[in-house]
Every structure is written in structure tokens, then in C-alpha cells.
Amino acid sequence: MAAPARTGPTMAHHRQGLFALLGTRRFLPFFLVQFSGAFNDNLYRNALLVLLVSGAVAAERVNLWVNLAAGLFILPFFLFSPLAGQLADRCDKARLMRWIKAAEALIMAGAAAALVQQAWAWLLVLLFAMGAHSSFFGPLKYAIMPQHLGAGDLVAGNALVGMGTFVAILSGTIGGTLLAGGPDPHFWVGGGVVLVALSGWIASLAVPPAPPAAPNLRIDWNPLRQLAVLYRLAAARFGVLPAVAGISVFWALGVSYLTQIPNFAVAVLGGTPALIALLLSAFVVGIAMGSLLCARIGGARGELGLVPLGGLGLALFSLDLGFAVRGFQPLAEAVPSLQLLHQWPLPRVLGDILLLGVCGGLYVVPLYVHLQRRAGSDSRARVIAFNNLLNALFMVAASLLGMLALGVLHWSIPDFFLLLGLLQGLALVLLSIWAPDWLVCLAGWVVxxxxxxxxxxxxxxxxxxxxxxxxxxxxxxxxxxxxxxxxxxxxxxxxxxxxxxxxxxxxxxxxxxxxxxxxxxxxxxxxxxxxxxxxxxxxxxxxxxxxxxxxxxxxxxxxxxxxxxxxxxxxxxxxxxxxxxxxxxxxx
Known part of the structure; x- marks a missing residue:
């Protein structure tokens, strides 16, 4: 068998084990910072949504407020991503991260005060501020890892970050729902978001320095003009634009499943909130498993050939999920989730959702590694900012597609899953034509x-x-x-x-x-x-x-x-x- 290539001392870190990174200062503080940020975003946003639909505003205005909240959180990614990428390339990333986490603590302190006063308009303004916080943190998150981890640990770092992000999303979503539905929700939600924000700021103090990649970069405050610059930076490097498009497709699918699984569990399967939690957990655990599996079988450089395999799995299991419940009649009365899983095709549904997550992890981790390697050290944060902006655009498009299919055309959720599978298959074909190196890497990996x-x-x-x-x-x-x-x-x-x-x-x-x-x-x-x-x-x-x-x-x-x-x-x-x-x- 071929011996591993010796490409430098960083390769030794990969052999120490995947989770060994969590014991190092160059990774653990950053991991805690990004985990707390993703957790807090979802804790605050979902708690606010639950409070709004639970009688905080008039019933006839609930839909307006809920849609306004969703739009205000995603809008900053379009407004501030170009500026965020420039700042991340021009400044020390660790220092900028501390300022951003300090701003988060101040925003959450204002949110806690607004919750006590039940100032719902101010809470929406602060939700916009949290979206701005996330838009500025995004380029830092993926641009700082190559500086701290180097070549040998970049795959393992991305796998752990991918796993942690979705665990944080799920736990924040569930935590926000539970706190908002419990006694004294204004106190517990306000206190919770402040404590999490402070913990993230404290962790950021231990992040090692990350010197600026382009210290002489001149900041352009015009987002439209800078957007054209970001596109040219991404297009100038071989394979970067297909990777950005592939990542955006993944997030469009991810937001579609996370949005539709709760209604699917209740309306189609006849389950309870416990079944919602079980299916969402299966999806997130699958992504964690796929991310870790990618690091295990892809080696220290990452295996780009896993992208077509993961994309094919996403299409096939989405189609199977849509076909699995055709003709299924939910029970007349709700039963515990574990008893419901004894009834076919519920085990098949659970397996499809779990394998969707596994394939998602295999699909997206190599793309992030590929993007970080080829983006260029002096423009990496700006290219990642362009990626984040396109991710947000695809997520908005996926939400609009869901509204059109389910609300206007009155499709069933299984039919919508079939549509997602077909669209994912079409996207995989187009991306493979655009980036033939994916299929060549797959052939090289198999052979x-x-x-x-x-x-x-x-x-x-x-x-x-x-x-x-x-x-x-x-x-x-x-x-x-x-x-x-x-x-x-x-x-x-x-x-x-x-x-x-x-x-x-x-x-x-x-x-x-x-x-x-x-x-x-x-x-x-x-x-x-x-x-x-x-x-x-x-x-x-x-x-x-x-x-x-x-x-x-x-x-x-x-x-x-x-x-x-x-x-x-x-x-x-x-x-x-x-x-x-x-x-x-x-x-x-």
C-alpha cells in the first residue's frame, strides 16, 4: 500500500486523532465562540417567534410579524457581507472576533431589557442587529481556520465546526421554544441569551492572534461596487465558484428540511412534539456523522470526490422520503413516538432523514475545505463573504419555493420533498459539468x-x-x-x-x-x-x-x-x- 506523502509537519497533527483538536488552544476557544454564536442566534430568534405567535401581538398581525422577523434577520447578510469580508482581510481576525462578540453581549443585554418591557418593535430591531453580528462573524469563522490549523488539520477542523454548527442550531431551536413556552419566559429567555453571549466573549479572549492577510486593503463602503469585486475574486481562482454554488445548494436544502420537518411530523405522520424533536435530531446527528466520516475517510487534504457521492445521496434519499409516506394514513389520535416508530414506514422515514444528514456532511465539508484552500490567503475572507451572501440568497429562494409549493399550489409536504430531490439531482448534474474535477477526483478515489x-x-x-x-x-x-x-x-x-x-x-x-x-x-x-x-x-x-x-x-x-x-x-x-x-x- 502506498505510504502517505510527507507534505510538512502539519500532517502529524491529523494522525493524533480527530478530536485531539478540541484539546488545543488554537482550536478550542474558536470552536466555543462559533458554537455559542450559532446557539444564541437560534435561541433568541425562535424564542421571539414563539412569543409572537403565543399572543404577544394581535392574531391578525401574527403572520406579518413572523415574516418580518425572518426577513430582518437575513437582510444584514445582503447589506454587510462585502464590508465584513474586507474587515476580516484587513484586521487581525482574533481581535475583530473579540469586538464582534462584545457587540453581541451588548445586543443581548438590550434584548433582555426589551423582553422585560415587552417592547416588541425594539426586539425586532435587535434581531436585525443579531443578523448583522452573524454577517460580520461569518467570514471570520472560515477564514481564521486555515491560519490556525494549517494544511494538516483543516479537514478535521471543518468537520468539527460543521458538526457543532448544526448541533448548536438544533439545541438553540429547541431551547428557545422550551424557554418561551415555560413560566416567566421573558426572564429566562433574556437571562439565557445574555449568559450565552458573555460566554462567547470570554472564549474569544483566548483565541490566538491571526495577523491580517491584507493590512493595506482600502475599505470600500459601497456594497454594490464591492459585490462585483468579490465576484471577480471568486471567479479568478479555479474551482471556487462551483464550490460556492454547491455550498449554497446545501444550505437551501438544509433550511427547507429544518423548516418542513416539524409540520411533516405532525400533519403527515400524526406525531407529537416528541416526534418532531426525534426527526430533527436524526437530521442533525446525520450531518454530524457525515462530517466526521468525511474527515475519517477523506484524509488530511479532504476528498473532493466525496462531493458527488454526497450530492447523489441527498437527491436519492430526498426522493425516497417523498415516496415513503405515499398512502400512509396517520393515526386518529396521537401516540408516543417510540410506539409510532413500530409502524411502517416510520422506520424508513427516520432512516431517510438520518441518511440525508450523513450525505449532507459528506457533501459540504469537502467543499468548505476546497473553498478555503483555493480562495487565496490575501482575499480568503472576502471570498467567504461572497459565499455567505450567496448562501443567504439561496436560503431565501428555498423559503419562497416552499411558500409557493405549499401555500399557493397546495402541494403536500411529501410532494415538496420529491421536488427537492429532483432539484438536487439537477443541481448535481449542472455542478458536475461546471466542475469536472469533482468526478475525476471521485474516479481517482474509487480506483x-x-x-x-x-x-x-x-x-x-x-x-x-x-x-x-x-x-x-x-x-x-x-x-x-x-x-x-x-x-x-x-x-x-x-x-x-x-x-x-x-x-x-x-x-x-x-x-x-x-x-x-x-x-x-x-x-x-x-x-x-x-x-x-x-x-x-x-x-x-x-x-x-x-x-x-x-x-x-x-x-x-x-x-x-x-x-x-x-x-x-x-x-x-x-x-x-x-x-x-x-x-x-x-x-x-
């Missing part, structure tokens, strides 16, 4: 990792700051392994003789372009394995040349060998020390 056991190619004596130039035989299987199993961003250069359809799909996934010269007609394919974008390179990086040899019998790979070789045009005998690195590969 290399699962079939031949090649987890990562080993480059003897290769340094993390070097470009590894890998000369391959004219064999599509060998090039596929080189492109997808090197553990690095790889550019492929093909000689003129290898430009036919047989090779076009590989070239689209790892395009060869300047400054790499095209190989001569006598050479085979050449893969330029570039240094990881998260590895600091202080000088002009040298290149080191290797030769890939693939010994196989038919489709069975017997051995993969990478040998250092002399640079083209140098004297024979080789200018790079090292020994051959044979990688014995088990047969299928």
Missing part, C-alpha cells in the same frame, strides 16, 4: 483508494515548499493516480499527441497552463504537483523531478513506483538524491 489501495503517492525526499514534477507514462490510469493521489493541487500538461477525447476529461479537471511548458512530442504526460496553498513559501520554490512507473497486469495494479530523476537538460546521473519508492498495491 486508487478503494480498488488499488493507493491512499497517497509517496515522493521520496520531497519538501513541502517544492513543486514536484511527475513524468508519467502515456497511460490514463497512471495519470489519474498522479492527478488525484498526489495530495496536492496538480496541473496536467499533455503532449500534442495526447489531446484526443481519451485524455480531454483529465485535462479539464487538472488544466495545464502557464507557467508550465508543454511537453515535447517525445515526452509523456507531466503533472506539476504544486505546494499546498496553506504552506508558507518565503522564497522562489524549487522543483524536483520524478518518474512514475505503473506495473500492472490488465486492470490489476501490482506496483506503483516513484523514482527521482534528473531535470530535463541536465547531465545524466541525476541531480536529485533519493531512492525509488515502490508502493506495493494489493489486488482487487
Amino acid at each position: 486508487g483508494r478503494l480498488w488499488f489501495g493507493v491512499r497517497t503517492l509517496h515522493f521520496p525526499e520531497g519538501r513541502g515548499t517544492e513543486t514536484w514534477v511527475l513524468h508519467c507514462p502515456p497511460d490514463p490510469l497512471a495519470v489519474l493516480l498522479a492527478v488525484t493521489r498526489s495530495g496536492r493541487p496538480t496541473r496536467l500538461a499533455l503532449p500534442t499527441a495526447l489531446r484526443g477525447r481519451r485524455w480531454r476529461w483529465l485535462r479539464r479537471a487538472a488544466p495545464g497552463s502557464a507557467p508550465w511548458p508543454e511537453p515535447g512530442a517525445e515526452e509523456g504526460p507531466v503533472c506539476h504537483c504544486e505546494p499546498d496553498p496553506l504552506v508558507a513559501v518565503t522564497a522562489v520554490a524549487a522543483s524536483r523531478h520524478y518518474r512514475l512507473r505503473l506495473r500492472r497486469r490488465g486492470w490489476r495494479v501490482l506496483e506503483v513506483e516513484i523514482t527521482p530523476q534528473a531535470r530535463p537538460g541536465t547531465a545524466s546521473g541525476g541531480d536529485v538524491p533519493g531512492i525509488a519508492a515502490p508502493c506495493a498495491v494489493p489486488g482487487p
Whole structure:
């Protein structure tokens, strides 16, 4: 089996275990800050919604106030995301995080006072302020992780953050509902949001410094003009825009399921609030499982090939969820959830929702890692701000689609789930055409990792700051392994003789372009394995040349060998020390 590639000291952290990050100062304080923020957002918003529909305002104005509350929370993402990205790139992220969490504590203190006074208009204003807080924190959340975690722990960090975010969303939603429905709701909700905000601010004090990526950046206060700049920054880097679109599709699906599952449990399944909690918990636990599974099987670099698998699972299980309850007649009277689960197809429904979450985790974690790696250190926060803005746009579109299908067209919720499955399948097809490297990475993962056991190619004596130039035989299987199993961003250069359809799909996934010269007609394919974008390179990086040899019998790979070789045009005998690195590969 192939030995892991040595890409630098950060790789050692990944081998310490996924949860070892929670014991480090570079991650634990940040994790607590982001968890408390997501929890508090949902605690306050859902408690306010429950109070509004429970008689706080006149019955004929409830729908107006509820929709106004939802709109006021999402509006700041459109107004402030461009500014938030600029500030996160220009300032020390840890210091900016402390100011944002201090602002949250002040906002929650005002909310507690407004709850006691039952000043509902002020509570809506403060809900807008909490949305602004979230819009400013979002770019920090994903831009600070590459600085603190480096290349080796970025996948594990994203998996833990993804798991924690959805656990915080669920627990905040349930907590806000319970506190608002209990005795003295104004006191308990107000006290709760203030305590959570203070805990987040205290945790932010322990976040290590994160120096600014672009300290000389000039702030542009015009959100429309800056939005065009953010789009150009994202479009300028290979694979970033498809990742942003894919993440936005995930959040559109996520908000649709979190919104419709409660009504689905009561109106379609005939369940109780306990069944609502069970189904929501299954969805969130599934996302946590999928995120952790992605970190386990995807390795330290993340496996982009898991994205098509996760997207396909989202489409299939959404369709199965819609078909599962066709013809189901809910019971005339409510029964406990555990007894209800003994009646088919309720176990199938629970399994579909759990697997929807698992596939969601497998789908979205590699996309976030891909986005963070390729966004560029000097503009990462601004690209993530653009991603957050597009996420908000897709979530609003998903909400409007739900209102149209369920409220205007009077579709059933199972029919709406079928529509979501079809739309997810269509989105996956379009995204795979837009980003063919997803499918190439999937093919490399299936063929290399699962079939031949090649987890990562080993480059003897290769340094993390070097470009590894890998000369391959004219064999599509060998090039596929080189492109997808090197553990690095790889550019492929093909000689003129290898430009036919047989090779076009590989070239689209790892395009060869300047400054790499095209190989001569006598050479085979050449893969330029570039240094990881998260590895600091202080000088002009040298290149080191290797030769890939693939010994196989038919489709069975017997051995993969990478040998250092002399640079083209140098004297024979080789200018790079090292020994051959044979990688014995088990047969299928």
C-alpha cells in the first residue's frame, strides 16, 4: 500500500486523532465562540417567534410579524457581507472576533431589557442587529481556520465546526421554544441569551492572534461596487465558484428540511412534539456523522470526490422520503413516538432523514475545505463573504419555493420533498459539468483508494515548499493516480499527441497552463504537483523531478513506483538524491 506523502509537519497533527483538536488552544476557544454564536442566534430568534405567535401581538398581525422577523434577520447578510469580508482581510481576525462578540453581549443585554418591557418593535430591531453580528462573524469563522490549523488539520477542523454548527442550531431551536413556552419566559429567555453571549466573549479572549492577510486593503463602503469585486475574486481562482454554488445548494436544502420537518411530523405522520424533536435530531446527528466520516475517510487534504457521492445521496434519499409516506394514513389520535416508530414506514422515514444528514456532511465539508484552500490567503475572507451572501440568497429562494409549493399550489409536504430531490439531482448534474474535477477526483478515489489501495503517492525526499514534477507514462490510469493521489493541487500538461477525447476529461479537471511548458512530442504526460496553498513559501520554490512507473497486469495494479530523476537538460546521473519508492498495491 502506498505510504502517505510527507507534505510538512502539519500532517502529524491529523494522525493524533480527530478530536485531539478540541484539546488545543488554537482550536478550542474558536470552536466555543462559533458554537455559542450559532446557539444564541437560534435561541433568541425562535424564542421571539414563539412569543409572537403565543399572543404577544394581535392574531391578525401574527403572520406579518413572523415574516418580518425572518426577513430582518437575513437582510444584514445582503447589506454587510462585502464590508465584513474586507474587515476580516484587513484586521487581525482574533481581535475583530473579540469586538464582534462584545457587540453581541451588548445586543443581548438590550434584548433582555426589551423582553422585560415587552417592547416588541425594539426586539425586532435587535434581531436585525443579531443578523448583522452573524454577517460580520461569518467570514471570520472560515477564514481564521486555515491560519490556525494549517494544511494538516483543516479537514478535521471543518468537520468539527460543521458538526457543532448544526448541533448548536438544533439545541438553540429547541431551547428557545422550551424557554418561551415555560413560566416567566421573558426572564429566562433574556437571562439565557445574555449568559450565552458573555460566554462567547470570554472564549474569544483566548483565541490566538491571526495577523491580517491584507493590512493595506482600502475599505470600500459601497456594497454594490464591492459585490462585483468579490465576484471577480471568486471567479479568478479555479474551482471556487462551483464550490460556492454547491455550498449554497446545501444550505437551501438544509433550511427547507429544518423548516418542513416539524409540520411533516405532525400533519403527515400524526406525531407529537416528541416526534418532531426525534426527526430533527436524526437530521442533525446525520450531518454530524457525515462530517466526521468525511474527515475519517477523506484524509488530511479532504476528498473532493466525496462531493458527488454526497450530492447523489441527498437527491436519492430526498426522493425516497417523498415516496415513503405515499398512502400512509396517520393515526386518529396521537401516540408516543417510540410506539409510532413500530409502524411502517416510520422506520424508513427516520432512516431517510438520518441518511440525508450523513450525505449532507459528506457533501459540504469537502467543499468548505476546497473553498478555503483555493480562495487565496490575501482575499480568503472576502471570498467567504461572497459565499455567505450567496448562501443567504439561496436560503431565501428555498423559503419562497416552499411558500409557493405549499401555500399557493397546495402541494403536500411529501410532494415538496420529491421536488427537492429532483432539484438536487439537477443541481448535481449542472455542478458536475461546471466542475469536472469533482468526478475525476471521485474516479481517482474509487480506483486508487478503494480498488488499488493507493491512499497517497509517496515522493521520496520531497519538501513541502517544492513543486514536484511527475513524468508519467502515456497511460490514463497512471495519470489519474498522479492527478488525484498526489495530495496536492496538480496541473496536467499533455503532449500534442495526447489531446484526443481519451485524455480531454483529465485535462479539464487538472488544466495545464502557464507557467508550465508543454511537453515535447517525445515526452509523456507531466503533472506539476504544486505546494499546498496553506504552506508558507518565503522564497522562489524549487522543483524536483520524478518518474512514475505503473506495473500492472490488465486492470490489476501490482506496483506503483516513484523514482527521482534528473531535470530535463541536465547531465545524466541525476541531480536529485533519493531512492525509488515502490508502493506495493494489493489486488482487487
